Amino acid sequence: MLRTEERQRLARERREEQEKQHAAKETQILEKERKAKLQYEKQLEERQRKLKEMKQKEEQRRAAVEEKRKQKIEEEKERYEAVLHRTLERNQRLETRQKRWSWGGPVTPDSEGKTASKRSPSTANFKQAEAAVSKCLSSSAALSNASDRTRRSQLSPLDSSVISRLLAPTQASLARSKSAATLSAD
Secondary structure, three states, X not given: OHHHHHHHHHHHXXXXXXXXXXXXXXXXXXXXXXXXXXXXXXXXXXXXXXHHHHHHHHHHHHHHHHHHHHHHHHHHHHHHHHHHHHHHHHHHHHHHHHHHHHHHOXXXXXXXXXXXXXXXXXXXXXXXXXXXXXXXXXXXXXXXXXXXXXXXXXXXXXXXXXXXXXXXXXXXXXXXXXXXXXXXXX
């Protein structure tokens, strides 16, 4: 009997020892699973953070590109307006010069490089010169009216009236043209 009790006690101790080992293994497995889960969550959070940073950088890059594009468009617009303004000024100066010379008659360069107006030798030619001056005056006024109408449509009414008054030949300018023609005929 003693031996049987001894065997049972030893068997019980072995079972308890096995249960302890089994419980220890279970806790180790659970601990490993918990650590693995934490590691996975940490990696997931890190990935999400990196994605968020990448999105922010991409948005900033896009905003910078858009801003640069807007600046370039603005610079192109300013450059275009400056060129247009210079072209209009140049055309206006050229028209002013042409009008200035067209009222006094055509001007041709001399053989010495000086300018001289055409002269009429007789009184019969004086009438032709006077007709030419009148013709030049009327054609230059017609041309200036046609080209200025388009520009005046862009101006205010006050500016338009001032410009039309300035462009119209005055009595004094007509008298000067006639006296120049008379002098050249003499």
